[in-house]
Amino acid sequence: MNKFLKIYLVSFLGMIITLGATAQSNTNEVNYEGLKIIIKKVPKEVVTASLFIRGGVANITSAQQGIEPMALSLALRGGTKSMDKDAFSALSDKLGTNFSSNARKDYSTLTMTCLKENWTQSWNMFADAILNPALDVKEFEVIKQQMISGAKQQDANPDSYLRKIATQQVFKGTIYELVQNGTPETLDKITFEDLKNYYSTLLGKKKIYLVIVGDIDENDLLEKVKNTLAKLPDGSLPPKAAITGVSKPEVNISDRNIATNYIFGSANAPKYFSPDGPLFEFAMRILYDRYFVELRTKRSLSYAPAAFYNNDLIINPLANLYISTIDPKQSLAVMTDIINDIKKNGFTVKEVEDKKKEYLTDYYLTNEASSSQANMLGFCEASGNWRIFDAINGKIDNVKANDLNQVFDKYMNTVAWTYVGNKDKVAESDFKQPIATGKKSPKSSLNNQKKD
Numbered sequence: 001m002n003k004f005l006k007i008y009l010v011s012f013l014g015m016i017i018t019l020g021a022t023a024q025s026n027t028n029e030v031n032y033e034g035l036k037i038i039i040k041k042v043p044k045e046v047v048t049a050s051l052f053i054r055g056g057v058a059n060i061t062s063a064q065q066g067i068e069p070m071a072l073s074l075a076l077r078g079g080t081k082s083m084d085k086d087a088f089s090a091l092s093d094k095l096g097t098n099f100s101s102n103a104r105k106d107y108s109t110l111t112m113t114c115l116k117e118n119w120t121q122s123w124n125m126f127a128d129a130i131l132n133p134a135l136d137v138k139e140f141e142v143i144k145q146q147m148i149s150g151a152k153q154q155d156a157n158p159d160s161y162l163r164k165i166a167t168q169q170v171f172k173g174t175i176y177e178l179v180q181n182g183t184p185e186t187l188d189k190i191t192f193e194d195l196k197n198y199y200s201t202l203l204g205k206k207k208i209y210l211v212i213v214g215d216i217d218e219n220d221l222l223e224k225v226k227n228t229l230a231k232l233p234d235g236s237l238p239p240k241a242a243i244t245g246v247s248k249p250e251v252n253i254s255d256r257n258i259a260t261n262y263i264f265g266s267a268n269a270p271k272y273f274s275p276d277g278p279l280f281e282f283a284m285r286i287l288y289d290r291y292f293v294e295l296r297t298k299r300s301l302s303y304a305p306a307a308f309y310n311n312d313l314i315i316n317p318l319a320n321l322y323i324s325t326i327d328p329k330q331s332l333a334v335m336t337d338i339i340n341d342i343k344k345n346g347f348t349v350k351e352v353e354d355k356k357k358e359y360l361t362d363y364y365l366t367n368e369a370s371s372s373q374a375n376m377l378g379f380c381e382a383s384g385n386w387r388i389f390d391a392i393n394g395k396i397d398n399v400k401a402n403d404l405n406q407v408f409d410k411y412m413n414t415v416a417w418t419y420v421g422n423k424d425k426v427a428e429s430d431f432k433q434p435i436a437t438g439k440k441s442p443k444s445s446l447n448n449q450k451k452d
Contacts, residue, residue, distance in 0.1 A: 026041045036209040039221065040212070080133060081132045111374070113371050116216070127224070131232075158258055280309060311383070344435065415434065
């Protein structure tokens with residue numbers, strides 16, 4: 001794309017976003033017979049319905065790791081009591097309707113996306129799969145073996161394994177140590193009876209909420225809910241868990257004879273719905289840019305260095321630092337030095353202003369599809385309140401460099417480091433901690449390193 005055209009489009013989209021933020025929100029909440037429903041009206045020919053189930057790993061024991069996503073997948077893939085798997089699949093293909101499920105640490109989802117013209121028929125299929133799944137034993141075995149294979153592949157892949165053990169390192173002894181999609185060992189021991197019993201007690205109106213994004217009539221929706229999901233029992237909220245994240249500096253080195261070494265750093269971060277949440281995520285976006293320029297563009301230490309706000313963990317979010325490299329010593333030094341440079345000197349006014357429109361444009365383009373909006377609204381609700389979805393624009397548009405400097409310095413303090421690779425290429429002393437501001441600190445070596 002022509003450079004000037006691209007700049008114009010980004011500016012134009014930014015203007016639209018800013019103007020759109022001043023308009024009244026087209027999202028509202030309805031409580032229907034004990035079921036919370038979040039409805040977002042959008043002028044699209046596609047409708048998404050997503051059922052969110054609170055709890056995630058709070059719903060399971062150690063022995064049940066993987067049982068929830070297995071049960072949800074079977075419910076949507078295995079047909080219903082009135083329509084077998086093949087008939088269900090054939091009809092969904094004919095209608096152009098997509099069904100999917102997903103599991104995260106704090107919640108799971110059952111999602112249906114369809115054409116507006118097929119809304120009624122697609123909803124009936126969706127509700128039938130949720131309320132009256134066939135739960136076929138043969139399909140159960142197929143899904144079980146697929147999940148076992150996936151879990152084994154995750155452990156064999158150093159990148160996936162790194163992230164798994166990093167989470168378990170930080171949250172050892174808490175529910176976040178549990179793997180929502182299961183381990184090869186736990187998945188293998190789950191029986192068909194275990195799954196049926198689990199699913200029969202999973203859904204209750206206190207534990208679930210429904211998100212609808214599309215151009216549908218609210219009264220029509222409520223009539224559909226009245227005859228389906230509203231008939232579910234009240235159930236109960238998932239148990240609340242106290243989770244402590246990064247409490248002390250740690251280094252976990254896992255020795256593997258591989259060509260590339262993988263490094264993952266974890267620091268505590270504010271909850272997404274808190275006043276600091278969106279600001280800290282924005283700050284991590286700028287840190288990502290600095291990592292990319294310094295570690296990849298200037299030094300060629302890595303193809304894909306990264307820094308990001310990990311909102312997969314709602315109770316205790318994390319700030320994560322990542323790199324895959326053949327030179328872990330130099331990479332660690334530069335990663336920490338960039339953080340220290342920000343903590344001492346702050347983000348510049350220019351980079352904050354330059355990042356604003358890019359951030360907001362990316363945010364709204366990413367959430368353009370009805371399914372993406374439903375997912376984000378549901379996540380915001382799980383984080384504290386769905387209304388943060390409409391408030392992001394104003395929070396970021398009004399942020400100042402000093403706001404980011406304060407929130408970054410507040411949270412980017414103690415890092416738990418995880419390493420998968422050749423242990424002879426690093427020492428524990430290479431995994432340094434960010435400086436503590438307000439104290440005399442060593443002069444940044446970043447400028448000296450650039451001359452190497």
